[in-house]
Amino acid sequence: MAEEEEEEFTFKTAGFDARFPNQNQTKHCFQNYVDYFRCIKAKGEDFIPCKQFWQAYHSLCPSDWTDKWDEQRENGTFPVPI
């Protein structure tokens, strides 16, 4: 809590997505991960609305999974076309 003087830090999770209503949120995490990289591929890295996906997948996904997928993307073995 070191940045209290500069900005108010609000905890925010990804929020309800009606496409993924059940307890198993795996697809929710995966879809946001894929959507982020598709968003920056289509709109560029500086496009601000893409950050929404970034925040969602960082909130939802275990870092093990995102590390593994980052590696797959680098190797060209990621199972979804981006």
Added chain:
Amino acid sequence: MLKNKLPHHPYQIVDESPWPLIFSIILGITLLLFVCFNHQLMKHLNYWLIFSIIITIFTLFLWFKDIITESNYLGEHTKAVRKNIKIGFYLFLLSETFLFFSFFWAFFHSSLSPNIEIGAIWPPMGFENKVLNPLEIPLLNTIILLASGSTLTSAHYNFKLGNRSKVIRYLIATLFLSCLFLSGQYFEYSNASFTIADSVYGSTFYFLTGLHGLHIIIGTLFLFTSLIRIFKSQLTIQNHLGFELAIIYWHFCDIVWLFVFLFVYVWGY
């Protein structure tokens, strides 16, 4: 076996037969050897597998020979017995339906909500240009099977009318169409660019189509047996149970193919 007294009921009291037990044992051994073959447990077991398949088929042949003897030469297949055998056969087809149902379940489980490991898409990524076009050989195969169903119905109709030459002609046409189907499948299997080991798509595809192909082979053999028996004049208009059961089995295989074609080929494209 001479019967001094006719029983006061129309039912068949089956004589003691070794075939159910022997067939179960041999089939069990065949399946065990098949598992060993799949896991490559022993090099020379493959020859034993082929040998045991031959023995299985031969045992089945001996069993059916006994049934034909009871039916044709001992006259034990009365109208009541024939009706009961038909009911039994329908129950067998029900069990086959459930067998296919379970593999269709597996297919739908994997394809309706694909896992993230295959990219949450169906067909999985990498399969775009590998998936077989349903409008090519699969559609041809569908038409072939439907046509074979119609030639078989004509054969049965002519059989009931007593036109021997027409029956034989239509039955040979049915068998010819069935061989066309099997060669179409063989061609597709040889030239497909994915194998059974290629992700869940390959597994479900080859298992469903392979199991269906096996049923078509069995149906063809069943129809071929009926043809031989018609040549030998072993079937009568009143009692041609073997032929009727072969026809029902063939129509069952045809219907299963329609489901396979619609869901695996067309919907999965």
